[in-house]
Amino acid sequence: MSRGLGSVERACLKVIQWREGADKRPPTTFTVACDVYDVSPDDDGNRLCNNTQHVAVKRALASLQRKGFVIGFRDTYHSRARGDGNIELCHIWMTEVGLARWLAHVGECDLATNITRRAQTIGMTCV
Numbered sequence: 272m273s274r275g276l277g278s279v280e281r282a283c284l285k286v287i288q289w290r291e292g293a294d295k296r297p298p299t300t301f302t303v304a305c306d307v308y309d310v311s312p313d314d315d316g317n318r319l320c321n322n323t324q325h326v327a328v329k330r331a332l333a334s335l336q337r338k339g340f341v342i343g344f345r346d347t348y349h350s351r352a353r354g355d356g357n358i359e360l361c362h363i364w365m366t367e368v369g370l371a372r373w374l375a376h377v378g379e380c381d382l383a384t385n386i387t388r389r390a391q392t393i394g395m396t397c398v
Contacts, residue, residue: 279331282307284340287364297363297373300343304328332364339394341366344386367395 276284286306290298298306304325305318312318335341343362365373370390377383 276335277331279307279327280335283328283331283364284335284366287341287366287369291366291369291372297365297369299361299363300329300332301325301361303332303364332362336393342370342386342390342393342395344382344389370395 283303286303287298290296290302290306301320304310304320304327307328308320308324310318310320310324332341332343336343341364343364345362367390370386374383374387
């Protein structure tokens with residue numbers, strides 16, 4: 272029996288909401304992992320979380336997406352953010368609020384249509 276969101280899920284949701292509220296670019300999986308586990312930048316300015324932390328966050332984000340709290344998708348423009356070492360693994364994550372803002376920004380395009388369809392299937396109502 273489920274008792275609600277787990278600690279990593281709650282932390283991921285909090286990070287995504289904080290970044291949306293601060294008008295920062297949508298966070299990638301890697302960025303969320305570094306924020307959840309409070310990873311500090313090294314001498315070159317790169318933040319490097321370990322594989323265990325990254326996998327835990329990927330699982331938590333997938334669970335949040337199944338429950339309709341967030342939506343994630345690949346976006347090569349945002350995934351090339353400075354210091355984001357895992358470009359090939361990047362998905363950006365948004366809540367309903369962030370998704371509505373993103374859709375208004377990108378306008379009508381194939382990607383927006385596909386994301387809108389996916390958001391509706393997981394129960395998001397902002398679209």
